[in-house]
Amino acid sequence: MVRWAAVLGAVVCMVGSARAEGGDYFARLEAAVRTGLDEAALAHAPKLVPPVPIKVTWKAVRLGSVDLGAPLVALTAADLDGDGKGELYAVTPREVVAIGVDHRVKELGRVPFGGEPAMPVPRDVIGTAIVEGGEVLAAVSAWAKELRVSWKGKVLVAQPGAPGFAVCPGERLAIAPGRNYFGDAGAPIFGVRCRTDLVDPAGHPLELRATLTGTKLQIVVTPGATYELADYGVAFALADVDRDGKPEVIVSGAGAPGDPDAIKVMTLGGDDKKGVFRRQFTGGVAGITVIDGDGDGVAEVIAAVRLVGATRVDLWRLD
Numbered sequence: 001m002v003r004w005a006a007v008l009g010a011v012v013c014m015v016g017s018a019r020a021e022g023g024d025y026f027a028r029l030e031a032a033v034r035t036g037l038d039e040a041a042l043a044h045a046p047k048l049v050p051p052v053p054i055k056v057t058w059k060a061v062r063l064g065s066v067d068l069g070a071p072l073v074a075l076t077a078a079d080l081d082g083d084g085k086g087e088l089y090a091v092t093p094r095e096v097v098a099i100g101v102d103h104r105v106k107e108l109g110r111v112p113f114g115g116e117p118a119m120p121v122p123r124d125v126i127g128t129a130i131v132e133g134g135e136v137l138a139a140v141s142a143w144a145k146e147l148r149v150s151w152k153g154k155v156l157v158a159q160p161g162a163p164g165f166a167v168c169p170g171e172r173l174a175i176a177p178g179r180n181y182f183g184d185a186g187a188p189i190f191g192v193r194c195r196t197d198l199v200d201p202a203g204h205p206l207e208l209r210a211t212l213t214g215t216k217l218q219i220v221v222t223p224g225a226t227y228e229l230a231d232y233g234v235a236f237a238l239a240d241v242d243r244d245g246k247p248e249v250i251v252s253g254a255g256a257p258g259d260p261d262a263i264k265v266m267t268l269g270g271d272d273k274k275g276v277f278r279r280q281f282t283g284g285v286a287g288i289t290v291i292d293g294d295g296d297g298v299a300e301v302i303a304a305v306r307l308v309g310a311t312r313v314d315l316w317r318l319d
Contacts, residue, residue: 048203053244054298056319058265058277063302064105067312070094073127073140075235075287075304080134081108081151086291088302089149090313091127091138096149098156101293101302105315109156116144124180128165137166141175168194168209189213195238200224201245208238208247215254219268221247227268233261239290241265241299241319248276250301250318252285258308261285263318265301279318283307293317 070092079086087108088099098108118141127140139146139161146161164172165182173182173189181188191212198206207222217229217236233252240247247268253261261284265277287304301318 049199050201050203051199051240051243051245054242056242058319060279061317063101063103063315063317065312065314066090066097066099066105066107068092068095068097069311071125071309071311072286072304072306072313073125074129074138075289075302076129076131076136077289077291077293077302078131078136079292080131080136080149081154083295085295086293088289088291088293088315089129089136089138090287090304091129091140092311093125093127093140093142096129096136096138096147096158098149099315101291101315101317103294111147111149111156111158113140113143113147115160118142118144120178122175122180123178126175126180128167130166130168132166132169137161139165141180167192169196187213190234191236193236193238195247198238198240198247199245203245206247210236210238210249212236217249217251219249221268225269227272229266229272232264233285235285235288235303237288237290237301239299239301241290241301246270250288250290252288252303255284257284259284261305263288263303265318277318279316281305281316283310283314286313 068090072090074091076089077086085102090097095110095112097110100106100108122141125140125142129136129138136149137146138149145163147158148161149158164174167173175182176184181190183189193210195208200206210217210219215231217232219227231254233254235252237250238247248265250265252263260282262278262280263285264275266272266275283305285303286306289302290299291302292299303316303318304313306313
């Protein structure tokens with residue numbers, strides 16, 4: 001189909017050139033070719049599948065806790081082992097830890113970072129973790145290269161990856177030397193999240209990109225609009241938990257480490273002051289992600305909460 005479209009396109013160009021020299025025949029031929037191209041494109045257009053909304057009863061349920069052995073710096077989720085149930089992947093300055101959350105918290109495996117330490121040594125360790133090509137790409141500012149994590153059978157394995165920090169599939173950022181942010185001091189970036197697997201109420205694909213600069217969170221929806229939220233923290237996620245075609249942003253507070261924290265769920269384009277759901281915690285929210293941990297087809301928001309500097313995190317399900 002792609003090859004024939006290219007051929008027909010070339011014919012249109014040639015016919016257009018000939019028509020410029022005069023002749024009704026070429027004008028009719030060009031019109032016929034253009035009509036054929038339009039009909040072929042329409043026949044092969046992707047079928048839109050609108051989302052089917054579900055009812056979400058927002059509440060906070062503590063699933064359990066796990067000792068990571070070092071402070072949590074990044075959190076993501078995916079079903080990398082292919083069992084139909086998503087796993088959490090917690091990143092610390094030392095390791096990546098896989099965690100199951102099917103009704104209870106269970107450590108599934110862990111793999112260490114290695115290779116060359118980062119130079120200069122960062123002021124505060126930060127990290128990123130995304131899913132790309134069946135792997136988790138995890139990076140921390142304490143090490144020069146990322147870790148590519150996957151499963152080999154029932155064993156969690158890893159190999160060194162590229163330098164830099166993968167923040168979205170196909171996109172990397174460089175950390176400011178010795179700092180705890182990306183970019184430069186004039187426009188420091190503390191976090192980026194992307195989603196390309198969501199759709200609007202009619203089923204049209206959406207692309208979402210959220211960037212945290214200071215405490216200002218900017219969310220760009222393509223096609224759509226741009227939203228700006230102020231005074232939120234480094235833990236945040238994008239989702240459409242109720243599957244109504246209107247994405248939500250889940251954010252933590254912007255308080256100092258060790259202060260009581262909160263999670264807030266807001267629908268983009270809705271009432272961001274009131275929000276959909278809010279939950280206060282005595283500890284800090286170190287990570288937020290979205291996962292179908294029990295394989296029922298419904299995504300759940302997971303929050304990792306810890307006291308400042310602690311290696312043990314409490315995992316909460318928020319819907």
